[in-house]
Amino acid sequence: KAGVTQTPRYLIKTRGQQVTLSCSPISGHRSVSWYQQTPGQGLQFLFEYFSETQRNKGNFPGRFSGRQFSNSRSEMNVSTLELGDSALYLCASSLGGINTGELFFGEGSRLTVL
Amino acid sequence: QKEVEQNSGPLSVPEGAIASLNCTYSDRGSQSFFWYRQYSGKSPELIMSIYSNGDKEDGRFTAQLNKASQYVSLLIRDSQPSDSATYLCAVNSDSGGSNYKLTFGKGTLLTVNP
Numbered sequence: 001k002a003g004v005t006q007t008p009r010y011l012i013k014t015r016g017q018q019v020t021l022s023c024s025p026i027s028g029h030r031s032v033s034w035y036q037q038t039p040g041q042g043l044q045f046l047f048e049y050f051s052e053t054q055r056n057k058g059n060f061p062g063r064f065s066g067r068q069f070s071n072s073r074s075e076m077n078v079s080t081l082e083l084g085d086s087a088l089y090l091c092a093s094s095l096g097g098i099n100t101g102e103l104f105f106g107e108g109s110r111l112t113v114l
Numbered sequence: 115q116k117e118v119e120q121n122s123g124p125l126s127v128p129e130g131a132i133a134s135l136n137c138t139y140s141d142r143g144s145q146s147f148f149w150y151r152q153y154s155g156k157s158p159e160l161i162m163s164i165y166s167n168g169d170k171e172d173g174r175f176t177a178q179l180n181k182a183s184q185y186v187s188l189l190i191r192d193s194q195p196s197d198s199a200t201y202l203c204a205v206n207s208d209s210g211g212s213n214y215k216l217t218f219g220k221g222t223l224l225t226v227n228p
Contacts, residue, residue: 033216035218041220042202042218042219042220042221043158043202043218043220043221044218045215045216045217045218055213056213056214056215057213058215090157090158097214098206098214098215098216099146099206099214099216100146101146101147101148101160101163101204101206101216102148102160102163103158103160103216104159104160105157105158105159106157107156107157108157
């Protein structure tokens with residue numbers, strides 16, 4: 001059974017640019033949630049998509065957005081990048097959603113903003 | 115005020131000892147609790163979940179929950195060097211309107227010395 005796949009694994013952007021990250025969940029999982037991980041703030045919840053609908057949202061600005069497609073693949077977009085957006089972005093796949101807490105994480109996309 | 119707090123460590127224990135990891139949370143309405151293990155450079159993986167007061171055992175791992183004290187802990191018996199990792203406590207709570215939020219602590223770094 002294939003795991004959660006995130007692309008790209010590494011990317012470097014400059015301030016003001018935008019970035020799109022992709023996540024393919026485990027087959028059959030309808031929930032995809034996104035997290036930002038930094039040494040200072042730890043793992044912070046961005047949002048969750050379930051069956052193409054945003055179901056839950058964390059406390060991040062509107063520059064952070066996402067969507068989910070009918071095949072459950074999800075994308076996350078960050079616009080007008082800031083230096084502070086440098087982080088590891090993790091997505092997690094779940095059968096029942098974040099309310100179950102049973103998440104399967106991908107390897108992450110490491111974003112560096114210069 | 116932080117919502118989920120953990121001692122950042124590092125917690126160092128000798129091989130074969132019991133490692134005790136602690137977590138407190140602020141939302142009294144929190145409903146479910148999880149422990150994730152994250153090896154250096156890897157993504158988190160779920161190791162234990164607990165939903166009701168008391169102890170839950172799974173192999174060498176025991177999760178303990180005390181909702182009155184808003185406290186959850188993880189005990190690792192017969193600690194092995196392979197248990198060396200950062201342990202993340204995650205707490206799920208209802209943020210209203212059937213929406214949920216999953217909040218992670220910053221993690222405790224455990225080192226098991228041979």
